[in-house]
Amino acid sequence: MAARSMLRSVWTSFAGLKLGATGSNVIFQQGTTIPQLSAVTIQSRGLRQVVEKQEGKTTIIEGHILNTPKAPEPPNPEAKCPIYRWNLQHKYNYTDVLLLSQFIRPDGGLLPRRITGLCLEEHRKIAICVQMAHRAGLLPDHKPEPPANQIIKKPKQQLNRYLTCWSTDSVKPIYKTGLKWCKRRMAVGSPLLKYNVRYGVKHMNIKH
Amino acid sequence: MSSFSRSAQQWATFARSWFLIDARMQPPGKIATMCAIRLQGKHKPIYHAMSDCGDHIVVMNTKQIAFSGNKWEQKVYSSHSGYPGGFKQLTAAQLHHKDPKAIVKLSVYGMLPRNLHRRTMMQRLHIFPDDELPDDILANLTEELPQPREIPKQLSEFTQEEIDAFPRLWTPPEYYKMK
Numbered sequence: 495m496a497a498r499s500m501l502r503s504v505w506t507s508f509a510g511l512k513l514g515a516t517g518s519n520v521i522f523q524q525g526t527t528i529p530q531l532s533a534v535t536i537q538s539r540g541l542r543q544v545v546e547k548q549e550g551k552t553t554i555i556e557g558h559i560l561n562t563p564k565a566p567e568p569p570n571p572e573a574k575c576p577i578y579r580w581n582l583q584h585k586y587n588y589t590d591v592l593l594l595s596q597f598i599r600p601d602g603g604l605l606p607r608r609i610t611g612l613c614l615e616e617h618r619k620i621a622i623c624v625q626m627a628h629r630a631g632l633l634p635d636h637k638p639e640p641p642a643n644q645i646i647k648k649p650k651q652q653l654n655r656y657l658t659c660w661s662t663d664s665v666k667p668i669y670k671t672g673l674k675w676c677k678r679r680m681a682v683g684s685p686l687l688k689y690n691v692r693y694g695v696k697h698m699n700i701k702h
Numbered sequence: 703m704s705s706f707s708r709s710a711q712q713w714a715t716f717a718r719s720w721f722l723i724d725a726r727m728q729p730p731g732k733i734a735t736m737c738a739i740r741l742q743g744k745h746k747p748i749y750h751a752m753s754d755c756g757d758h759i760v761v762m763n764t765k766q767i768a769f770s771g772n773k774w775e776q777k778v779y780s781s782h783s784g785y786p787g788g789f790k791q792l793t794a795a796q797l798h799h800k801d802p803k804a805i806v807k808l809s810v811y812g813m814l815p816r817n818l819h820r821r822t823m824m825q826r827l828h829i830f831p832d833d834e835l836p837d838d839i840l841a842n843l844t845e846e847l848p849q850p851r852e853i854p855k856q857l858s859e860f861t862q863e864e865i866d867a868f869p870r871l872w873t874p875p876e877y878y879k880m881k
Contacts, residue, residue: 589854654768682771
């Protein structure tokens with residue numbers, strides 16, 4: 495990124511020059527990469543810290559590369575999806591907030607799949623687990639900022655809930671449940687998580 | 703205990719004990735099953751339906767009960783006053799707002815056997831919406847029962863060491879700016 499920005503600054507400085515004889519030269523340089531800079535290959539990127547120093551009348555702005563400790567090796571490094579790399583496919587739930595918090599934005603939204611590198615099914619599972627965690631109140635610091643509202647609304651009734659797959663406003667009450675053989679069941683949890691590892695004999699009950 | 707005298711052993715077996723259950727973040731159905739078993743006396747080896755061996759149960763913090771799924775909006779409690787036009791249907795959320803004790807009471811009532819003992823067993827069930835208990839009930843309590851559901855930890859409750867010990871699963875690409 496720094497190399498590219500440096501290249502761009504070099505190109506713009508050359509473009510600013512108004513040289514009659516070297517006009518063709520300028521076009522040539524803009525089209526191709528400068529060989530000296532392309533030899534620089536950036537292999538490992540560390541976090542940079544910008545440090546400002548004032549010595550009398552001169553201010554020195556330096557960028558130091560911080561030493562980040564080596565991250566632990568995943569057990570399955572060849573897989574594409576991060577969850578498959580760490581062999582966590584059927585092992586997480588809405589309660590594993592430490593895992594879910596790595597895929598969300600500070601305001602609670604999910605990061606795009608092309609950035610996180612998750613495969614489609616895992617992305618959907620994580621999405622539904624994050625929704626359930628938000629509704630259970632397990633992510634209190636990741637609420638979206640309310641827009642500047644002058645009208646102070648009445649606080650809604652705080653009801654504790656867990657494993658809520660549907661949004662609270664979208665669900666209607668079941669006035670007539672029906673007879674046992676044709677009962678209208680209430681959904682709990684998600685069918686996407688039905689292959690999660692369970693240490694008991696019973697299946698996960700989605701229809702209550 | 704074998705070291706007790708006969709009269710003390712007799713007293714210990716047939717005494718009516720008082721149990722305490724904290725219903726904070728618990729599903730009311732699971733609380734109700736625990737209550738129903740102990741109100742009938744089915745947790746005792748000397749159980750018999752006619753021998754009135756049930757215990758007292760005190761349920762506290764019923765205001766903070768937790769339903770799984772969307773039951774707060776979907777579950778409907780119906781009642782009919784007997785008069786025409788007296789059919790009322792309330793969602794669990796509306797009923798809880800009107801009376802925080804009602805959901806636990808109705809769940810336990812439905813789980814007890816449908817005989818004349820049910821009313822006396824319900825009289826032995828004491829429900830409190832908050833954790834403030836009157837002194838005479840506090841003095842009677844013998845045992846607190848463990849909660850049926852494990853309350854999950856919020857992200858703010860984890861220590862920084864635990865958060866650091868959990869490995870980063872993925873690294874963001876260089877061109878992406880985390881907003």
